[in-house]
Amino acid sequence: GESVGLHLPTLSVQEGDNSIINCAYSNSASDYFIWYKQESGKGPQFIIDIRSNMDKRQGQRVTVLLNKTVKHLSLQIAATQPGDSAVYFCAENQYNAGNMLTFGGGTRLMVKP
Template sequence: GESVGLHLPTLSVQEGDNSIINCAYSNSASDYFIWYKQESGKGPQFIIDIRSNMDKRQGQRVTVLLNKTVKHLSLQIAATQPGDSAVYFCAENRVGGGNKLTFGTGTQLKVEL
Protein backbone atom coordinates (compact mmCIF):
# COMPACT_ATOMS: atom_id res chain seq x y z
CA GLY A 1 0.00 0.00 0.00
CA GLU A 2 0.96 3.62 -0.05
CA SER A 3 3.26 4.66 2.72
CA VAL A 4 5.90 7.10 3.71
CA GLY A 5 8.37 5.53 6.09
CA LEU A 6 11.58 6.27 7.92
CA HIS A 7 14.58 3.98 8.25
CA LEU A 8 15.58 4.88 11.82
CA PRO A 9 13.27 5.82 14.66
CA THR A 10 16.07 7.45 16.71
CA LEU A 11 19.27 9.15 15.60
CA SER A 12 21.91 10.35 18.05
CA VAL A 13 24.63 12.73 16.86
CA GLN A 14 27.35 14.78 18.50
CA GLU A 15 26.98 18.52 18.50
CA GLY A 16 28.75 19.95 15.49
CA ASP A 17 28.45 16.80 13.41
CA ASN A 18 26.25 16.49 10.35
CA SER A 19 22.95 14.63 10.64
CA ILE A 20 21.25 12.62 7.92
CA ILE A 21 17.64 11.56 8.32
CA ASN A 22 16.26 9.20 5.73
CA CYS A 23 12.78 8.59 4.40
CA ALA A 24 11.36 6.09 1.92
CA TYR A 25 8.13 6.48 0.03
CA SER A 26 6.24 3.96 -2.04
CA ASN A 27 3.97 5.98 -4.33
CA SER A 28 5.63 6.80 -7.64
CA ALA A 29 2.95 9.46 -8.18
CA SER A 30 4.30 11.48 -5.26
CA ASP A 31 5.09 14.92 -6.56
CA TYR A 32 5.98 17.03 -3.59
CA PHE A 33 7.90 16.32 -0.41
CA ILE A 34 8.26 18.26 2.80
CA TRP A 35 10.30 17.93 5.93
CA TYR A 36 8.81 19.05 9.21
CA LYS A 37 10.44 19.46 12.61
CA GLN A 38 8.43 18.89 15.77
CA GLU A 39 9.87 19.98 19.07
CA SER A 40 8.48 18.62 22.31
CA GLY A 41 5.09 20.10 23.13
CA LYS A 42 4.83 21.97 19.84
CA GLY A 43 3.28 21.49 16.45
CA PRO A 44 5.23 20.45 13.35
CA GLN A 45 7.18 23.28 11.80
CA PHE A 46 8.06 23.48 8.10
CA ILE A 47 11.77 23.08 7.35
CA ILE A 48 12.22 22.60 3.63
CA ASP A 49 10.39 21.19 0.64
CA ILE A 50 11.24 19.78 -2.78
CA ARG A 51 9.33 19.06 -5.96
CA SER A 52 9.76 15.83 -7.87
CA ASN A 53 11.43 17.64 -10.77
CA MET A 54 14.39 18.42 -8.53
CA ASP A 55 16.92 16.15 -6.85
CA LYS A 56 18.44 18.59 -4.40
CA ARG A 57 17.46 21.69 -2.57
CA GLN A 58 19.37 23.67 0.02
CA GLY A 59 18.28 25.88 2.84
CA GLN A 60 20.05 27.35 5.80
CA ARG A 61 22.10 24.46 7.23
CA VAL A 62 19.67 21.96 5.71
CA THR A 63 19.70 20.09 2.43
CA VAL A 64 17.05 17.77 1.06
CA LEU A 65 18.00 15.12 -1.47
CA LEU A 66 15.47 13.26 -3.56
CA ASN A 67 16.20 10.02 -5.40
CA LYS A 68 13.13 9.15 -7.42
CA THR A 69 14.68 5.98 -8.80
CA VAL A 70 14.70 4.32 -5.41
CA LYS A 71 11.94 6.49 -3.90
CA HIS A 72 14.18 7.85 -1.21
CA LEU A 73 14.35 11.22 0.48
CA SER A 74 16.90 12.49 2.95
CA LEU A 75 17.35 15.53 5.15
CA GLN A 76 20.88 16.63 5.91
CA ILE A 77 21.53 19.02 8.77
CA ALA A 78 24.96 20.59 8.84
CA ALA A 79 26.77 21.34 12.11
CA THR A 80 23.97 19.94 14.24
CA GLN A 81 23.10 22.05 17.26
CA PRO A 82 21.25 21.22 20.50
CA GLY A 83 18.29 23.20 19.19
CA ASP A 84 17.98 20.71 16.36
CA SER A 85 16.84 18.03 18.82
CA ALA A 86 13.31 17.15 17.74
CA VAL A 87 11.23 14.63 15.83
CA TYR A 88 11.58 15.01 12.08
CA PHE A 89 8.85 13.98 9.68
CA CYS A 90 8.87 13.61 5.97
CA ALA A 91 5.57 14.09 4.19
CA GLU A 92 4.45 13.68 0.61
CA ASN A 93 1.71 14.84 -1.66
CA ARG A 94 0.85 13.92 -5.18
CA VAL A 95 -0.70 15.47 -8.23
CA GLY A 96 -4.43 15.55 -7.65
CA GLY A 97 -3.94 14.97 -3.95
CA GLY A 98 -5.18 18.40 -2.99
CA ASN A 99 -3.69 19.36 0.36
CA LYS A 100 -3.73 15.85 1.74
CA LEU A 101 -0.22 15.38 3.04
CA THR A 102 0.77 11.87 4.04
CA PHE A 103 3.25 11.87 6.89
CA GLY A 104 5.96 9.38 7.71
CA THR A 105 6.36 7.93 11.18
CA GLY A 106 9.03 10.36 12.39
CA THR A 107 12.67 10.16 13.48
CA GLN A 108 13.78 11.40 16.87
CA LEU A 109 17.04 13.34 16.53
CA LYS A 110 19.05 13.61 19.74
CA VAL A 111 22.02 15.94 19.85
CA GLU A 112 24.67 15.00 22.39
CA LEU A 113 26.88 17.69 23.85
Protein backbone atom coordinates in the same frame (compact mmCIF):
# COMPACT_ATOMS: atom_id res chain seq x y z
CA GLY B 1 4.27 12.85 25.96
CA GLU B 2 2.58 12.38 22.61
CA SER B 3 5.30 10.05 21.33
CA VAL B 4 4.63 7.42 23.99
CA GLY B 5 3.80 4.16 22.31
CA LEU B 6 5.22 5.33 19.01
CA HIS B 7 8.57 3.58 18.66
CA LEU B 8 10.63 6.04 16.70
CA PRO B 9 14.03 5.30 15.21
CA THR B 10 16.56 7.50 16.92
CA LEU B 11 19.62 9.20 15.53
CA SER B 12 22.14 10.42 18.09
CA VAL B 13 24.84 12.84 16.93
CA GLN B 14 27.50 14.96 18.51
CA GLU B 15 27.03 18.72 18.45
CA GLY B 16 28.80 20.14 15.43
CA ASP B 17 28.56 16.96 13.37
CA ASN B 18 26.37 16.60 10.31
CA SER B 19 23.11 14.66 10.55
CA ILE B 20 21.37 12.66 7.86
CA ILE B 21 17.78 11.59 8.34
CA ASN B 22 16.26 9.21 5.82
CA CYS B 23 12.73 8.55 4.67
CA ALA B 24 11.22 6.07 2.24
CA TYR B 25 7.97 7.14 0.61
CA SER B 26 5.34 4.93 -0.86
CA ASN B 27 3.51 6.69 -3.69
CA SER B 28 5.44 6.93 -6.95
CA ALA B 29 2.89 9.53 -8.13
CA SER B 30 3.76 11.95 -5.30
CA ASP B 31 5.16 15.18 -6.66
CA TYR B 32 5.83 17.30 -3.61
CA PHE B 33 7.76 16.42 -0.47
CA ILE B 34 8.22 18.24 2.80
CA TRP B 35 10.31 17.85 5.91
CA TYR B 36 8.81 18.91 9.22
CA LYS B 37 10.43 19.27 12.64
CA GLN B 38 8.38 18.64 15.74
CA GLU B 39 9.55 19.64 19.19
CA SER B 40 7.90 18.33 22.31
CA GLY B 41 4.48 19.87 22.89
CA LYS B 42 4.45 21.71 19.57
CA GLY B 43 3.04 21.12 16.12
CA PRO B 44 5.07 20.12 13.04
CA GLN B 45 7.20 23.04 11.85
CA PHE B 46 8.00 23.39 8.14
CA ILE B 47 11.71 23.04 7.38
CA ILE B 48 12.16 22.59 3.66
CA ASP B 49 10.33 21.23 0.65
CA ILE B 50 11.20 19.85 -2.76
CA ARG B 51 9.25 19.14 -5.93
CA SER B 52 9.64 15.94 -7.91
CA ASN B 53 11.33 17.75 -10.80
CA MET B 54 14.32 18.43 -8.56
CA ASP B 55 16.76 16.08 -6.86
CA LYS B 56 18.36 18.50 -4.42
CA ARG B 57 17.41 21.67 -2.64
CA GLN B 58 19.36 23.64 -0.08
CA GLY B 59 18.26 25.88 2.72
CA GLN B 60 20.04 27.38 5.67
CA ARG B 61 22.08 24.49 7.14
CA VAL B 62 19.66 21.98 5.62
CA THR B 63 19.67 20.08 2.35
CA VAL B 64 16.98 17.77 1.04
CA LEU B 65 17.85 15.06 -1.47
CA LEU B 66 15.23 13.22 -3.51
CA ASN B 67 15.84 9.92 -5.30
CA LYS B 68 12.71 9.09 -7.23
CA THR B 69 14.14 5.87 -8.60
CA VAL B 70 14.16 4.25 -5.18
CA LYS B 71 11.52 6.53 -3.62
CA HIS B 72 13.89 7.88 -1.02
CA LEU B 73 14.14 11.26 0.63
CA SER B 74 16.84 12.50 2.97
CA LEU B 75 17.38 15.54 5.14
CA GLN B 76 20.91 16.65 5.85
CA ILE B 77 21.57 19.06 8.69
CA ALA B 78 24.99 20.69 8.76
CA ALA B 79 26.77 21.49 12.02
CA THR B 80 23.99 20.05 14.15
CA GLN B 81 23.10 22.11 17.22
CA PRO B 82 21.30 21.19 20.47
CA GLY B 83 18.29 23.17 19.23
CA ASP B 84 17.97 20.71 16.34
CA SER B 85 16.92 17.97 18.77
CA ALA B 86 13.38 17.03 17.78
CA VAL B 87 11.35 14.48 15.84
CA TYR B 88 11.63 14.89 12.09
CA PHE B 89 8.87 13.82 9.71
CA CYS B 90 8.87 13.54 5.98
CA ALA B 91 5.56 14.02 4.19
CA GLU B 92 4.48 13.47 0.61
CA ASN B 93 1.74 15.03 -1.43
CA GLN B 94 0.20 14.46 -4.82
CA TYR B 95 -0.77 18.09 -5.22
CA ASN B 96 -3.11 17.89 -8.16
CA ALA B 97 -4.88 14.84 -6.76
CA GLY B 98 -5.83 16.44 -3.47
CA ASN B 99 -3.79 18.27 -0.89
CA MET B 100 -3.61 15.63 1.79
CA LEU B 101 -0.17 14.99 3.21
CA THR B 102 0.93 11.44 3.91
CA PHE B 103 3.39 11.36 6.78
CA GLY B 104 6.21 8.98 7.57
CA GLY B 105 6.64 7.60 11.06
CA GLY B 106 9.30 10.10 12.12
CA THR B 107 12.89 9.97 13.34
CA ARG B 108 14.02 11.31 16.68
CA LEU B 109 17.23 13.33 16.48
CA MET B 110 19.20 13.67 19.71
CA VAL B 111 22.14 16.06 19.78
CA LYS B 112 24.78 15.44 22.42
CA PRO B 113 26.62 18.55 23.66
